[in-house]
Structure formats: C-alpha cells, structure tokens
Amino acid sequence: MTSDFLTVPEPFAVQTVEREQRAGREWLDRLPGLVRQLLRDWGLTLAGPPVAGNVGLVWEVRRTDGTAAMLKVSWRDAETRNEAEALRRWDGHGAAQLIEASAEAGALLLERLDATTSLSSAPMGDAIQVAAELLSVLHVSEWSGSEWSGLDDALELEAHVPAPGETYRARIRELRPDVDRAFRSAPHVLLHGDFHYENVLRSGTSGTSGTSWKAIDPKPSHGPGEWDLLPLLRNRFDEFPPGPQLLPGIRDRLESLIAATGAHPERAYLFAHYRALRDADYARRINDAGFEEVATAIADATAS
Numbered sequence: 365m366t367s368d369f370l371t372v373p374e375p376f377a378v379q380t381v382e383r384e385q386r387a388g389r390e391w392l393d394r395l396p397g398l399v400r401q402l403l404r405d406w407g408l409t410l411a412g413p414p415v416a417g418n419v420g421l422v423w424e425v426r427r428t429d430g431t432a433a434m435l436k437v438s439w440r441d442a443e444t445r446n447e448a449e450a451l452r453r454w455d456g457h458g459a460a461q462l463i464e465a466s467a468e469a470g471a472l473l474l475e476r477l478d479a480t481t482s483l484s485s486a487p488m489g490d491a492i493q494v495a496a497e498l499l500s501v502l503h504v505s506e507w508s509g510s511e512w513s514g515l516d517d518a519l520e521l522e523a524h525v526p527a528p529g530e531t532y533r534a535r536i537r538e539l540r541p542d543v544d545r546a547f548r549s550a551p552h553v554l555l556h557g558d559f560h561y562e563n564v565l566r567s568g569t570s571g572t573s574g575t576s577w578k579a580i581d582p583k584p585s586h587g588p589g590e591w592d593l594l595p596l597l598r599n600r601f602d603e604f605p606p607g608p609q610l611l612p613g614i615r616d617r618l619e620s621l622i623a624a625t626g627a628h629p630e631r632a633y634l635f636a637h638y639r640a641l642r643d644a645d646y647a648r649r650i651n652d653a654g655f656e657e658v659a660t661a662i663a664d665a666t667a668s
Contacts, residue, residue: 369410369423370396376416380439391439399423399437402471406464408435415479417581419444424476432476433463440470443557443583448472450554450584458501459556459579460565475567477578483564484600488617491561494577495596496624498564502579503553503589515547515587532645536638543638546631550588557583559592560599590631593621594639594662601658614665637666 372392380388403410407428414421420438427433438444451462456475464473483491556563556579567578597614604613622632640663647656 369413370399371413372396372421373414373416376421380419384439388439395421395437398469398471399435402435402437402466402469405466406435406473408433408473410435420470425473434460434474434476436472436474438470438472444470446584447582450556450582453504453554454502456578458498459582460567474580477565477567477580479565481566483561483577486561488600488603489620491600492596492617492620492624495559495561495564496621498577498579499556499559499589499592499625502556502559503592505551505553515544515591532641532648536641536645539634539638539641543634546634547587547591550590550628550631552586553589555585555587555589555592557585557592558595560595562599563595588628588631588635589625590627590635591639593618593625593627593632594636594643596621597636597640597662598643598658601661610661611665614662618666633666633668637663637668640666 372395377392380392382388384391402408403425408425411424411426411432414423417438419441420436423435425433425435438447445467448462448465448467451459451465451472451474455461460477461475462472463475465471483494486494558581559579563581564577564579567576597617604610604617618632618636621627622629640659643659644656644663647653647659
C-alpha cells in the first residue's frame, strides 16, 4: 500500500516536466526514494496518496506516537527556498507549525490542519476580518531572513523579451519608479507571499473564540505589508458582482481590507495595481485568457 501512495499524480508529473524540462523529470524519478528516506528518518507512515499543489506534493502521515501530520515535498526554487525559515519564525502562530525540515530534500513535516475547511467557506466579511487578524501575526517586523524581497521577482519578469504582452510591459515599466520608491521607503515585514482564502485552513476550535485558522503554503519574502493584499482580491473572484458593478465591487473589497488591516491606502492601491498588471502580463505569455481577464479587471479597478 505504501508504494501505491508514492505514485505521483500524472497531471503533476506532466506539469513539472513541462516547466522544468529534464531537471523536472530527474527529480520526479528520485522522488519515491526521497520520500521513503524521509519516512525512515522521521519515523513516519503514509496514511494516503499525495495531494498535488503547483510545485509540490503533500501526504498525510502518522508519526510514531500515532498523531497525524503532513509531509510536504516541493521542487526547490526561489519561491519555496525560504518556506521553512519563515515557518520557524512564525512558530505555529498564524501559520502551520513546522515539526521537521530538510532543506536538501525540499521537505517539511507540518502539523495537520483541516484541509476540508478553508477560509473560502466563510462569509466574505468574516473572512476579511480573519485574514486581517492573521496578517497582523504573520507580518513580523525586522525579519532577519533572506534578503530577497517581494519586489525582486518583478525584475526577473521584466528582463524577459517583451512579447506578446508589450502593452502590459509598457505600463509596468512606467509604474516601476513609483512602486520602487513606495516599496523601499515603507517598513518591511515578513510577507506570506501567497496569502488568500484557500491558503487559510481551520486548525480547530478554541472555546468562546470559535474556530481558529492558520495559513499554509507561504512563498515568503520581505517588504511592506500591503504587498500581501492582492491575492485576497484575486481569490473568490467569482463572488464579485458582474457587469458594471465588477470594478466597484473589487474596490469595495480592497477598501474593506485596508480598513481591517490598517494598511496605507495609497500603497495598497499602487501595489495591487502593479501586481495585477504583472499577473496580466504573465497570463498573456502563457495564453491563460481566464487569468488575464481577472488580472486586468483588478488592474482597472485599482488604477488611479
């Protein structure tokens, strides 16, 4: 049964090879042996088949004392390399508790949360309040971790040949000086990097305070806290009113996030607009018309 649980889902394998080419295929070939070694080293038993994310697989496991945990093994890249460091810094406050980590294997052993209940199931008003409370915990100031910032990945994107999204690239380049000044002049905190409703899971109940929640799957970096707000506009996009009310609906949600988090309004709008343009550029390059439509709507709604 354990060997069956080690089978890599075919869509994940195809996606990995398409993205990483030969290196991705070699990593997939090594993955079953790598997981077996982690099971031995950490005293774990697989409890089911893996669930695939974008760049990693997650297994439910049992520890030697019988407690449930989650084993996550990811392709190692710029987005995943700081995950363990950030989780150690949070130490279970606002994010899943890190139990073990292997940087060489790209592996994390994490506390088990309730994957069946994410913040996407909560009424939007409640979800925004919970998100704001978690961000206030996750946005640790004076982080002593990696020097890589949330803004730096924009430099890499803009270095590519500008085709076929030149319209977006021109607007991105035009905005870059203002974004750079706002980004570098504001206080920096530890950023989650991909904070949205589906990346917040129920962690149990806590008496009179009701359901408690924790974030998962960080893509950590550092920068102003407002940088983390865009995914909260992009996620649950289908809940915005259609037609002429779409753009006002996006602005209303951003205003609610600003009020709940105490974010600086000008930075919140500027960063959301800039990041949405980058999303639109990326969507155009990979021919994802649906994602491009979402990104351009957010960009239009947040334009000054």
